[in-house]
Amino acid sequence: MLQRWTSRFCSLLLALVLLPVAWGQTPTATESVATSTEAKAALDHGLTLERDRRWGEALQYYEQAVKHHPNRRELEERLVMARSHYDITRRYGDDSYLRSLGTLTEREALKILGEVLEKVETHYVNNPNWTEVVRRGTLSLDVALTEESFQKRHLASAAADDVQRFRREFAETAATLAPRDARQASDCAAWAGKAAQQRLGISSAAVIMEYVCGAVASLDEYSSFLTAAQLEEVFSQIEGNFVGLGVELKSEEHALLVVNVITGGPAEKAGLKAGDRIVSVAGQSLEVLSPDSAADMLRGEEGTQIAVLVQSDESPARPLALTRERVEVPCVEGVKIIDAQNGVGYLKLNSFQKTTPRDVDAALWKLHRDGMKSVIIDLRGNPGGLLNAAVELADKFIYDGAIVSTRGRNPREDYSYTAHTVGTWRVPLVVLIDGDSASASEIFAGAIRDRHRGLVVGERSYGKGSVQGIFPLSSSKGGVRLTTAKFFSPSGQAISRNGVTPDVAVRVVAKQPSEGGLLAPENDSILKAGLQVARDQLSKR
Numbered sequence: 001m002l003q004r005w006t007s008r009f010c011s012l013l014l015a016l017v018l019l020p021v022a023w024g025q026t027p028t029a030t031e032s033v034a035t036s037t038e039a040k041a042a043l044d045h046g047l048t049l050e051r052d053r054r055w056g057e058a059l060q061y062y063e064q065a066v067k068h069h070p071n072r073r074e075l076e077e078r079l080v081m082a083r084s085h086y087d088i089t090r091r092y093g094d095d096s097y098l099r100s101l102g103t104l105t106e107r108e109a110l111k112i113l114g115e116v117l118e119k120v121e122t123h124y125v126n127n128p129n130w131t132e133v134v135r136r137g138t139l140s141l142d143v144a145l146t147e148e149s150f151q152k153r154h155l156a157s158a159a160a161d162d163v164q165r166f167r168r169e170f171a172e173t174a175a176t177l178a179p180r181d182a183r184q185a186s187d188c189a190a191w192a193g194k195a196a197q198q199r200l201g202i203s204s205a206a207v208i209m210e211y212v213c214g215a216v217a218s219l220d221e222y223s224s225f226l227t228a229a230q231l232e233e234v235f236s237q238i239e240g241n242f243v244g245l246g247v248e249l250k251s252e253e254h255a256l257l258v259v260n261v262i263t264g265g266p267a268e269k270a271g272l273k274a275g276d277r278i279v280s281v282a283g284q285s286l287e288v289l290s291p292d293s294a295a296d297m298l299r300g301e302e303g304t305q306i307a308v309l310v311q312s313d314e315s316p317a318r319p320l321a322l323t324r325e326r327v328e329v330p331c332v333e334g335v336k337i338i339d340a341q342n343g344v345g346y347l348k349l350n351s352f353q354k355t356t357p358r359d360v361d362a363a364l365w366k367l368h369r370d371g372m373k374s375v376i377i378d379l380r381g382n383p384g385g386l387l388n389a390a391v392e393l394a395d396k397f398i399y400d401g402a403i404v405s406t407r408g409r410n411p412r413e414d415y416s417y418t419a420h421t422v423g424t425w426r427v428p429l430v431v432l433i434d435g436d437s438a439s440a441s442e443i444f445a446g447a448i449r450d451r452h453r454g455l456v457v458g459e460r461s462y463g464k465g466s467v468q469g470i471f472p473l474s475s476s477k478g479g480v481r482l483t484t485a486k487f488f489s490p491s492g493q494a495i496s497r498n499g500v501t502p503d504v505a506v507r508v509v510a511k512q513p514s515e516g517g518l519l520a521p522e523n524d525s526i527l528k529a530g531l532q533v534a535r536d537q538l539s540k541r
Contacts, residue, residue: 007013039069046078055086056292057251060210061223086292087213092149093296096228097343099208100476106193109208111475113189116212116225117182119471124219125408130179133215134188138174140214141192141207142167154202166199170247174516185215220483228477229299234470237329238355238386243302246327247272251291255279255311265327270309270320279317280309300324330386331356334378335363336370343373344534352385352440357392364396364425374428374534380458380526382385384439387467387487391417394447397454399424401490406467408485413467428537429454430530433502438462445500446489455537457504465495504533 013469023215042065049058062079069075091097120128144150145163146367155163174192179185191210193204213225226234236242246265250257255277261268279286281294289297298306334348345367349360367375385388388407394403405416431445431454442461449456466486472479488494506529522528 012306039065039072039075042069043074043078044231046075046082050078050082051086053084053085054290054292055089056290056295058082059086059479060251076464080139083215083217084140085147087138087217087224088144088147088210089149089292090185090296091213091227092153093293094227094229096477098153099479100228101203103207104203104205105211106190106208108189108475109193109205109212110186112478113186113208113212114182114216115473115475117185118482119480119482120219120472121182122213123410123469123471123482123484124223125413125466125485126219128182128219130181131177131217134177134179134185134211136190136218137211137214138171138177138192140217141196141210142171143191144210154206155200157201158200163200164507166196170195170199193215194524207446216480216482220466223464223482224225224462224480224517226470226479226481231470231472231477231479234481237351237409238353240329240331240351240355241326242329243300243324243326245298245306245322245324248296249278251295252277254285254287256286256291256294258308258397262327262329266322266325270322272320273312273417274310277311278308279311282307302326329353330359332359332363332527335366337367338373338376339531339535342535342538343371344531345370345372345375346378346536347375348378348380349382349441351382352389354386354389356385356389357396360393360396372427374430374538375425376430376432376527376530376534378432378527378530379437379441379445380434382438382441383435383436384441384464387440387443390440390443394444396423396425397429398447398451399453401451403451403486404443404487404489406485406487408467410484412540413485427541428534430534430537431456432526432530433458433461434501434508434526435459435499437500438464439466442495442500443487443489446493446495449500449503450490450493455504456502457501457533458506458526459508460505461495461499463495463497463499465498504529509515 001241019398044346046058046062046065049061059079059082062075065075066072066079120133142509145155164326170192177188179188188373189208192211195275196207197204197499198201216223216225233242246262247258247267247269250259258267258272258276260273260274261272278294281289281297284294284296300306305321306324308320309317310320310324330352331351331353332347332349333348336346338344340348347360347363347367349356364372364375391403399421400419403417403419407414429448431448433445433456437445438461442463442465445456445461448454465488466483468480468481469484470479486494486496489500506526508525
């Protein structure tokens with residue numbers, strides 16, 4: 001089964017929030033000097049996070065730094081390294097991956113690699129660079145040899161000096177590899193597996209799996225190998241439910257900040273609220289445990305419990321026992337009339353999942369019954385989701401014509417999505433976006449802007465203009481997520497790296513969340529501007 005997926009993030013369970021990034025313009029000479037100094041400072045801070053092995057934080061930090069300082073090769077290289085470390089620690093903290101690896105033979109691992117490379121060759125948006133595919137596999141293995149979780153499982157009897165000697169010698173030989181096709185790339189991985197097994201006693205299957213993961217990661221930042229648990233989580237996102245605690249978390253120093261609590265979830269039942277800080281997980285303090293490791297520990301099977309220590313404001317920390325349950329993720333929140341005099345309705349859309357078109361319809365009919373004459377759809381912080389959900393939602397407002405087009409290397413990925421008049425809402429429309437509105441959010445906002453169906457208000461969006469396909473593997477319980485196409489707004493504008501430019505730009509200096517994580521209009525410059533635009537639309541009618 002193939003799902004066309006456009007989300008920028010992998011997890012709705014324990015999402016680590018990314019801060020908005022300012023997209024730079026062409027700098028002057030003076031600005032270039034300042035930018036160079038800022039880039040060096042950014043690199044120094046990133047290296048500090050690396051030395052502390054805070055890979056999740058380092059990954060987020062470098063992602064922001066690369067966007068703020070484009071074309072800085074040293075930052076891009078550190079981003080690749082941080083992602084490699086983070087991916088390995090995630091895999092070796094994933095029970096589904098470890099169970100699979102425990103019984104995997106060399107032949108089975110090569111079969112998985114062959115299937116993955118075949119899917120890359122067939123479906124990836126660009127022609128793969130097979131030398132780079134192998135190089136990233138080699139990097140993944142080299143990084144794994146330095147990670148404690150990998151070492152404990154595979155290098156318990158190997159001397160540290162032998163490992164370092166192998167890394168140096170192996171890197172020199174691997175640097176000469178230049179495969180020309182998928183078969184040669186597979187042969188390189190098989191050779192690496194045998195070399196590591198002979199020199200260090202590592203399972204060749206474990207080595208080949210590092211080449212599997214590195215191969216997919218070499219393609220772009222959105223393509224990845226998915227363990228069985230990760231594949232299940234992606235499909236849970238699509239369906240709008242998952243097993244977890246029902247919280248959205250942000251990484252902080254020595255804590256996980258609770259950003260949002262899902263109504264009816266285990267966290268809400270236990271009394272967790274937005275603004276609380278988790279300072280200990282399973283008896284381990286976050287002063288010694290990294291935030292990404294703590295977040296991983298919070299995941300688990302349905303019905304199991306996890307003990308946490310929670311700090312609220314200045315009150316003493318209190319212990320809680322949270323039971324992991326299946327949680328329904330609401331994609332629509334905050335449905336209300338925010339200006340009764342003018343009949344301005346509001347709804348916040350958190351993601352694009354299977355239920356989104358139906359849920360938005362229900363919200364619109366509620367607002368209609370309450371006297372809606374205009375509507376504001378808030379897409380701020382929305383990371384995306386299903387392509388078809390974004391198209392269906394745009395079709396509810398656009399009368400006819402183009403909504404979005406996709407273009408890929410495979411002609412089957414070239415498609416133009418168009419609107420149909422039936423079932424179209426004709427109320428004046430305002431769409432709110434920010435730097436974290438990504439992917440499917442940008443499809444919707446771009447279509448509304450280009451077709452002049454409404455006005456887009458806020459900050460330039462993230463600029464994630466690619467479509468991913470989710471491909472389960474027949475050779476294992478995992479899968480791969482591959483970028484299969486790029487998408488373009490109705491005007492032909494590529495969204496990738498450009499984002500959607502709002503009709504009404506609003507500069508945000510600071511955000512002051514009110515109770516429940518929502519923003520009151522008087523403290524929210526984008527919502528305030530959107531409300532004024534909605535009133536102006538109504539006055540012109």
